[in-house]
Amino acid sequence: MVDRPKKPLALATTPGLPPQPQVNFTHDNSRVTASLPTGESIEVLLYGATVISWKNRFGIERLWLSDAAKLDGSKAVRGGIPLVFPVFGTAPDHAATSKLPQHGFARNSRWEFLGKSSSESTGPSDTSVKLDFGLSSATLDEQAKSLWPYTFSIIYSVTLTPENLSTSIVVTNDGEQPIEFQVLLHTYLRIDDISKIQVTGLEESEYIDKVDAASTKTQSGAITITGETDRVYTPAKGPSHPVVVSEDGEAVYSVVRDNLKDVVVWNPWQQKAESMGDFEPKDGYKKMICIEAGSVRGWTTLDPSDAFEGAQTISD
Ligand SMILES: O=P(O)(O)OC[C@H]1O[C@H](O)[C@H](O)[C@@H](O)[C@@H]1O
Numbered sequence: 001m002v003d004r005p006k007k008p009l010a011l012a013t014t015p016g017l018p019p020q021p022q023v024n025f026t027h028d029n030s031r032v033t034a035s036l037p038t039g040e041s042i043e044v045l046l047y048g049a050t051v052i053s054w055k056n057r058f059g060i061e062r063l064w065l066s067d068a069a070k071l072d073g074s075k076a077v078r079g080g081i082p083l084v085f086p087v088f089g090t091a092p093d094h095a096a097t098s099k100l101p102q103h104g105f106a107r108n109s110r111w112e113f114l115g116k117s118s119s120e121s122t123g124p125s126d127t128s129v130k131l132d133f134g135l136s137s138a139t140l141d142e143q144a145k146s147l148w149p150y151t152f153s154i155i156y157s158v159t160l161t162p163e164n165l166s167t168s169i170v171v172t173n174d175g176e177q178p179i180e181f182q183v184l185l186h187t188y189l190r191i192d193d194i195s196k197i198q199v200t201g202l203e204e205s206e207y208i209d210k211v212d213a214a215s216t217k218t219q220s221g222a223i224t225i226t227g228e229t230d231r232v233y234t235p236a237k238g239p240s241h242p243v244v245v246s247e248d249g250e251a252v253y254s255v256v257r258d259n260l261k262d263v264v265v266w267n268p269w270q271q272k273a274e275s276m277g278d279f280e281p282k283d284g285y286k287k288m289i290c291i292e293a294g295s296v297r298g299w300t301t302l303d304p305s306d307a308f309e310g311a312q313t314i315s316d
Pocket residue numbers: 076102103210230231264265266290292
């Protein structure tokens with residue numbers, strides 16, 4: 001049988017109104033996909049609301065996803081953009097989150113798909129699409145609820161435009177006691193060759209070096225990756241100052257943050273990649289770098305009825 005290209009889903013038009021932007025969209029029990037008239041596309045699993053694919057208009061994948069990543073809900077996805085909430089790593093000394101698994105429950109929970117909206121300003125060439133996902137104490141599974149018994153709701157929005165991908169999180173405290181949390185957008189960016197990578201935008205910033213006894217250091221110059229790297233930066237420049245990943249001197253990604261004060265830079269390198277059962281191929285560490293926007297040094301306190309919003313925009 002010959003594989004025919006799928007026909008774009010034409011959205012209904014109403015006489016008198018301009019035609020709706022044409023976004024190709026699918027939604028089933030496990031994932032949501034969308035693509036723009038200009039060719040860019042995204043794929044999001046309901047498990048963890050994990051973005052597992054972001055392709056540019058030429059169909060080239062921008063996110064790294066392990067060949068051995070579990071996509072069936074049995075384990076957090078190794079790759080894409082897992083969402084870390086309400087704890088980064090583990091926090092044995094922080095009573096409220098001490099019982100939670102590494103990186104919390106958001107990446108292991110099944111999210112609800114709340115809907116999509118698309119918009120255009122001048123025509124199909126600038127159509128964008130936003131997908132909204134929800135997780136709350138009402139939909140959280142019993143086990144996670146028993147480990148973190150707060151009343152909350154989260155809306156996570158993934159917006160694709162021809163120029164960039166944005167992910168934003170809004171956490172609301174619907175309960176009667178303050179909530180303390182950490183949050184991180186754990187983005188695995190796909191690159192060609194780690195030895196040619198430079199990360200700029202974090203010069204003069206203080207960081208915690210997790211591979212050197214959590215010592216505090218100050219970045220001098222651009223970051224290059226020559227071994228296992230696991231650092232929590234608190235950027236010296238504001239969130240709108242981009243963190244740029246360059247390959248062979250050419251900027252390949254730029255990450256701008258909104259209300260996310262920290263940036264984690266992670267590459268497991270050879271030995272750690274070997275030790276992770278779901279990391280394939282084993283030399284895949286040469287093809288990825290995690291630039292993770294979040295708020296993970298200390299805790300964000302959310303009073304009853306308050307909401308926190310944080311976002312990142314990645315341009316390629
Ligand atoms: O293996 P995971 O639980 O997905 O964590 C993967 C990595 O996430 C972050 O980048 C942390 O800083 C690392 O210490 C951790 O190894």
